């Protein structure tokens with residue numbers, strides 16, 4: 528859905544959109560959208576702001592990724608509000624030296640007369656996901672020796688690998 532600034536000049540745009548899995552591409556981030564993405568909110572042009580747009584609302588979705596530890600499925604139900612500000616890209620081109628300070632870092636930029644809601648949601652979802660994607664906090668991961676998923680039960684590798692290390696040490700001494 529394109530949020531046109533021209534339209535915002537006339538009125539605040541309200542949206543209530545549902546995107547089925549596949550409509551927004553997450554394949555580049557090794558992510559899968561595992562539920563419909565629902566977003567409600569509004570986009571408005573701020574008065575006396577030189578084209579600054581405020582986009583706020585709320586979205587819900589469930590994302591799935593591969594667990595960093597056990598390679599199983601890690602599910603991330605997200606339900607988050609957003610309140611974002613965007614300035615026209617042309618503003619940077621005009622002011623050659625735009626200093627982006629700490630506060631400004633929160634501000635995004637738009638081109639071509641508006642914003643694609645899909646792009647905004649894509650970015651918000653990536654930001655909302657944790658750096659470490661695990662299926663659960665206490666995921667035990669896979670055994671580096673036999674490859675067994677330790678969440679499904681212990682394996683006998685620990686004793687063996689300790690023995691191997693002693694074996695290597697003995698070989699060194701010889």
Ligand SMILES: [Zn+2]
Pocket residue numbers: 594595596597598599661662663666667668
């Ligand atoms: Zn895991």
Ligand SMILES: [Zn+2]
Pocket residue numbers: 670671672673674675682683684685
């Ligand atoms: Zn093992």
